Amino acid sequence: MLEKISQKLIGYRVKAARDAKGWTQDQLTQGLGLNDRQSVSDIENGKRALKPEELLELSDLLDRDIEYFIDPFAVAGEAQFSWRAAPEVPEDSLDGFELKAGLWIGLLRWLREQQNSQTSVLKRALRLSAQSSFEDAQERAESLAAELDLGVIPAESLIDKIERELDIPVLFVDTVEAEDGKSISGATCHLEEMGVILINRNETEARRFYDLAHELFHALTWDVMKPDHRESNSVEERNKKKRIEQLADNFAAALLMPRASLDKLIDHDRQDDIAHLCEVAALLRVSPVALAWRLFNLQRISSDTCQRLKQEKQRISVSGPPKRFSTTFVRMLHEAVENGRLSARKAAKAMGLGLGGLTELFAQYDLAAPFEL
Numbered sequence: 001m002l003e004k005i006s007q008k009l010i011g012y013r014v015k016a017a018r019d020a021k022g023w024t025q026d027q028l029t030q031g032l033g034l035n036d037r038q039s040v041s042d043i044e045n046g047k048r049a050l051k052p053e054e055l056l057e058l059s060d061l062l063d064r065d066i067e068y069f070i071d072p073f074a075v076a077g078e079a080q081f082s083w084r085a086a087p088e089v090p091e092d093s094l095d096g097f098e099l100k101a102g103l104w105i106g107l108l109r110w111l112r113e114q115q116n117s118q119t120s121v122l123k124r125a126l127r128l129s130a131q132s133s134f135e136d137a138q139e140r141a142e143s144l145a146a147e148l149d150l151g152v153i154p155a156e157s158l159i160d161k162i163e164r165e166l167d168i169p170v171l172f173v174d175t176v177e178a179e180d181g182k183s184i185s186g187a188t189c190h191l192e193e194m195g196v197i198l199i200n201r202n203e204t205e206a207r208r209f210y211d212l213a214h215e216l217f218h219a220l221t222w223d224v225m226k227p228d229h230r231e232s233n234s235v236e237e238r239n240k241k242k243r244i245e246q247l248a249d250n251f252a253a254a255l256l257m258p259r260a261s262l263d264k265l266i267d268h269d270r271q272d273d274i275a276h277l278c279e280v281a282a283l284l285r286v287s288p289v290a291l292a293w294r295l296f297n298l299q300r301i302s303s304d305t306c307q308r309l310k311q312e313k314q315r316i317s318v319s320g321p322p323k324r325f326s327t328t329f330v331r332m333l334h335e336a337v338e339n340g341r342l343s344a345r346k347a348a349k350a351m352g353l354g355l356g357g358l359t360e361l362f363a364q365y366d367l368a369a370p371f372e373l
Contacts (some may be wrong), residue, residue: 005072008046013069015044016077017062031061073106073350080190082218082227084211086182087234093176094230097184100352101173104325105189105196107350108169111332112194114341124166126220126251130243134250137217141254152261155209155285162212163328167194168219170212171329172201172322185233186211188218190226195219201324205317206287213252256286257294271295272305278312288312323364330365338370 018028025040032054034040042048050058050069059066068074079102085094126140145154148161162168175184185203189196197215199208211233218227225244265283270276281291292309295301301309324330333351336342348358359369 005070006046007049009074009078010050010069011044011046012077013064013074014040014050014058014062014077017058017064017068018044021062023062028061032057071106072110073103075102075106075109075189075191078191079105080222080226081187081229082190082215083187083230084185084214084233085230086178086184087232088178088180088182089176089184090178093178094184097176101187101189101198103350103352104171104173105191107333107347108171108196108329109191109194111329111336114336115332124220125224126217128221128225128247130225130247132247134247137247137250138254141213141251142258142260145255145258146260150255150258152264153283153285154256154258154261158209158212158255162197162216163326166216166220168197168216169194169326169329170197170199171325172199172208173324174202175200186215188215188222188227190219190222195222201321204287204314205285205319206281206290206314208322209256209285210252210287210290213255214248216255217248217251253290253294253297257284257291259298262295262298262300266300271301274305274308274312277301277305277309278315282315287314324361327365330361330367334362334365334367334370344369344371 018025023031025037025044029037029040032040039048043050055066055069058064058069068076076099081098081101083094083098126137126144128136128140148157148165150157150161159170162170177183183200183202185200185207187198189198197212197219199211199215201208203211218225225247227244227248228242231242231245261284262280265280267273267276277291277295278288281288284291286294289310289312292301292306295309296303296306333342333347337344337347344355344358348355351358351361353361355371355373359373362369
């Protein structure tokens, strides 16, 4: 039973469960009846295998089901998240959603491993630090846009380039909401072997792309600038953001609105024409207020034009929200179930869906369910 998952991953979960209970290694040593604390340390570091009877004892002591320790899809203790969430979203709701998202990401990792998908050992970095200037962040974003060949409208190919060129999966998900409709906008999940970006698919198109670019910054700079576990997505708290988040904002703005694109799309004779600038914002898939700040910071528009543009409302996208998760993820999941490498019930449980819900998910991607209800 324990051979299905590495001792290293089991060790992560033992430590996470011990920390959650507020126990020290000495307390767990005593609870398990072991001779010294080093034994618990070795278990948590993956250096010592757990005996079946010890696993049963751990389950009782740490108030966790046995499956918590041996589930191949779990990422407890190893995954680190940074969430963009409204202040109104309760902490317990965020924690509950994080557990749910962790199963999606753990399943995604397992599917990639099953396909022998190898991640590059050379992780791309932006050569930035917390001491970097906002101009440095903007310059790196424009360089990345050129390197990835994002074209005049970066948003059009950004998702595909992030997944294919940077090997960072992007998942569009339904998130939790507070009573007043405020919600989680997105997140970055950091694992030792990969990063994953989560985006609330029900946000406006401009918000989705801005959050995507913002979270990409965190995915590419996590090792040198680890973000907070939770940050606010409230506009009112913009001025209270920490420097790392301000750097991420500057990176996102330049990635979605590089100067080369602005040069091509904005008529020089209409730089004060609000209607024209709103058309450009719609083309770039950004909000008028985001374009206003970008142009003002580049000294391309006056303060008066900036203020007027900021008052404009974002155009409603006619395309609607994207499909849940991603084409790559759902197709890998379908193939695994179809080929018998993963049972439909196990897949449905990991996805937080019943079999009927899994059937509906496959149908969204024009895939017939490879099982009977």
